[in-house]
Amino acid sequence: MRKKSFCLILILISTLTFFGVACSPSFVGLDLNSDRLSSNSSNESNDSNFTVGTPAEYQVSINTVTPTIIEGGLPEVVQNVRDTVVSLSCVVIDGEGNEGNSSGSGVFFATDESNNSSFILTCCHVIDQASEVEAILVDGTKLDCELIGGDDEKDIAVLKTSGIFPTADVRNMLEEGGAPLELAESVFAIGNPLGTLGGSVTQGIISGTERIINMDGVSMNLLQIDVAVNPGNSGGPLFDYSGALVGIVNAKSVGTDVEGIGYAIKIDDAIDIAESLLSTAGNPEYEYKGYIEGKVRLGVTVQGAFNSEENKYFYSIVALNVYGSVAQHNSSATDDKKIYINDIITGIKVSDETMYFTDINTLGDIVKTLEVGDVITLLVKHPTNYNFITGYTYESREIEIIMVQYVYGL
Template sequence: MDHYNNDQYQYTSGPNPGQLIPSGMGEQEPQPGRGRKKKKSGKPITLTKTGLVAIIVLCVFLSSAFGFGGAYLANSASPQYSAGQDNTTNANTTGFNLEDATGSEMTVQEITAKTQDSVVEIKTESVQTSQWMDQYVTEGAGSGVIVRSNGYIITNNHVIEDASTITVTTADEKEYEAKVVGSDSNTDIAVLKIDAKNLTAATMGNSDQLNVGDMAVAIGNPLGELGGTVTAGIISALDRSISLDGKTMSLIQTDTSINPGNSGGGLFNQYGQLIGIVVAKSSGSDVEGLGFAIPINKAADAASQLIENGYVSGQPYTGMSYVDMSSQQSGGTSGLEEFFGGGQSSQGAGSVYIQEVTGTNAKKAGFKSGDLVYSVDGQEIDSFETLSSIITSHKVGDKVTYIVLRDGQTKEIELELEERTSS
């Protein structure tokens, strides 16, 4: 049984060949005893692509060499070729200066020299309580990119989510305690701030000007131990429309080598410009050279709003938390949080019920805890994958119609979607 708290989802399941991995480090389930240190997972991203039938699943693995786990994402196979639902951000509206792709093309060595000081290592700690009521500390690792010389850093939300302490190490090996300026699980973008000046900020490019076949250079912290690692390849595809736990994102695909710990790191073009934030990679013996990055135009827009407002505007929100019973019946277990999320189920309608009603509009509409969600806008709800895809296809202020089962009777309830103002 999976819980969706305040439009957030908890999900974990076992490994599957041909997975996509969120490239932050993973978490392990504690054993009895206090004070055990475990490695914390980056949050899972379930990628569902139309075409072949496969399911992206999340698993927790332990690296005996480094002691880090990696959160695995299972892959539901053939990608779509449409541009996705999110609109391209104008380069002049993000609050950051996005430069055109001009000038002389650079070698990998020249790109590295220009950009490596703008990429940082991120390590996190959070205090958890086990099922035996023991407290323990989980540790995680990822990457980030300096975007302002006075200490603003972009990374992935899943790298820093739920962390009690965040430590940033710059290229000159200085360590800083970081504060979260804002984070958004729907875009998987977070902004950190460290107390430092005169840092080397990345030059942002314009991801709208990318072409398939352009050079792509990734710099990050693979395995949480190898900060400053540089890998090179090409842009394999653009506007790869991928469903991430029911919400559609349009991502850059690259064959550049990406590994756990690279999450939040930079993807640079042949001019040394930041054109993407690394978010996931492929795994499995039959899949190679498949990595993804959030286009910088979209990442910069989200980061700008997080800095200015503390949240990313325009995201619809139901104001309710949910429980998905279908995953328990199909073998899933609760685990790491993602916005809405969830795996597809063959259980049929009536697998999702409302756990808590917190939103103003949802309360006014008359929803109650325990209502079983049968359909939304005429579409049967067999999982949170279905529910979230319907909600995220709407805009703030749109009205959706729920059919719920309560006390053996069906009720039709209309809900006006609110704006989501928290991560």
Template sequence: MRNMKKGTKFVATALAFGVLASTAFQGSNYLYHKANGGTVTATDKAELNIANAVSSNASNSGSSDTESAGSVSAIAQAAMPSLVAITNKSVREMQSMFGQSQAYESESSGSGIIIGKTDTELLMVTNNHVVSGAQDLSMGFVDESVAEATVKGTDADHDIAVIAVKLSDLSEDTLSAIKVIEIGSSSDLEVGEQVVAIGNALGYGQSVTTGIVSALNREVTIDNTTNTLIQTDAAINPGNSGGALLNMSGQLVGINSAKYSDTTVEGMGYAIPVDDVVDIIENLMNRQVRTEKAAEGQQGYLGVSGQDVTSEVAQAYDMPKGVYITTVESGSAAEQAGLQKGDIITKFDGTSVSALSELREQISYYKAGEQVEITYNTQENGAYVEKTATVTLGEKQTTETKTEMRR
């Protein structure tokens, strides 16, 4: 697959576009009990529809889809069946000035792109911040049908998530109306080349904008994570996040992200280059999910207390987003794996973690004795360094258990 690009910092000003990545809320079991990994059988393996840009353009030059080579309207018409509108219902918990917390429901909108299909699922890619904190996710398709969705997996560092809808939840009419997008090469883009952006702008439904590639390899840093992006003057509005940036052959070359857009400058939108994330997308597409919690008394236990490192905190104190460990229990699984106070957990078993409640929810689907990989950041010489640890989950000790052990 294609190599991912690396970058250094560029200050971006917009943290509050689309669905905020900082909306990592209490009670996010719907999202994370369906986002833990494993292996899949060959018959159910999903693969991206990656096009050879040169041969595809030549062989399809007479087709209706590639009338799009000179027509924005034809590109839009061909691509619409591959776009979905996402509605995210979540619960947000706020601290009052008196130290009390209050939970309230919120609803936000985003976009997604149909990138694959297995024997049982239809798969879409979107931005991680579009689905962060979700308790309910629903997809709106081109034929105006709606279906519930679950999250296969997320990668917060690259702002990528893959979501799934069961084929059994879709009618024959819907299945015949939709299609998997064709993926092109973002590496073939040139500055000044025309592109088309499609997404669920402002939650009003799919809309189309067009412009040019303003810059390539633009380094943008948010939440202390730098990504190398495509800059375009095609409008990328709130709700466009997770939508498609298409070349003039109608192929997907970027995933729009309003999160990175600049509110102070007109005509400065960003998209994640598809070449940089194809490996990540394929890995997330082929994750198996856990659908049942471990039985009471058998659930795994990590043995840490912590605080959420939100987007605002991460930016203010130059810290990675995740769960800041405030205490590590003596003899716990965390201590045995080398985790310490001050470390910041960012992933559990390959899935991004942005809140303590999410970490606990994920652990509840694992039994004591199971091994999982935890990604965390620790300070070395005044800077955070990412590390991984293999943790054998322990068993939470009740008061009765502790009393028995002391006898």
């Protein structure tokens, strides 16, 4: 039998519509093509009422449980947890100033009675570049949200809203007495598919517990599920059949001959990030936003390629992200010392050691070793003149970058 070939595309499943522009996919992933459905190519931060934090020390309460059998079965379990789920409606501004709407899902996971606040866990790509975010409860009540913090690399964000609301129980998977997820264990999702069907329930199983997926050059260890998920489900909860929260839905694979391949962020990973964001929120130096302490990012989206003549990899910059060390650098650098889209990174100097790229992940691996305050030099080829026959000519540049604390939304 002849083997069929197919194109596999990985998409992050929020919904996004811009007014006045045509939105087409931008495939920039290194291993699997990724369509973030939310433009992230601007090199300047947008003004945003939504992303203004408030100084506070949060004393949050998160309930951790082990699975138990519910005698009423799935219908009773769904009734027990549905009030913890929200639909998210966002007003977003793209890199060219166009206003649009994005939809997704979220789940209440923690409360702080001292501040009369409840906290929502969702995906970062759902609220990326949002100027306003509204959470819609099952009964239709609408709540204004404030961004506590996010990590767009791990695709997790925490929102805050006023009032105390029911929170999902988080499954204990790691601590003593915990119950790790098992292959083929039954699970279900509640979300807002298509941005119009809030509270929709779909069920399936855990198809894989350790799926390493590469999105925009970032490796994520995700749960694979066969639960039906669609645009608008991103950020929504994945529950086990006891009603315990086990994951946050964030992506799916689509393509010819591809069916039933969805992904979710493991809840223990999501909670670790959320707790870090909550514990660091309130620092005026970072406009009161939470962050992952010590984390640095270059803040560029790259397309890797292999130079067979030099036997080396290089990276072409396809987008400058809003957040990261390059954005901070470009905000004050002269034109000849800025990093630009279409620049080619050929090497990097760290502590007087020049390193070249031996595989598609080398740049990311190097950045992971860096700390706040480290000074690196990017070896860059900058396109200058273009000739229709011979193509671009390039100018070699060395651009010094100071690695800064990565704070999403700053």
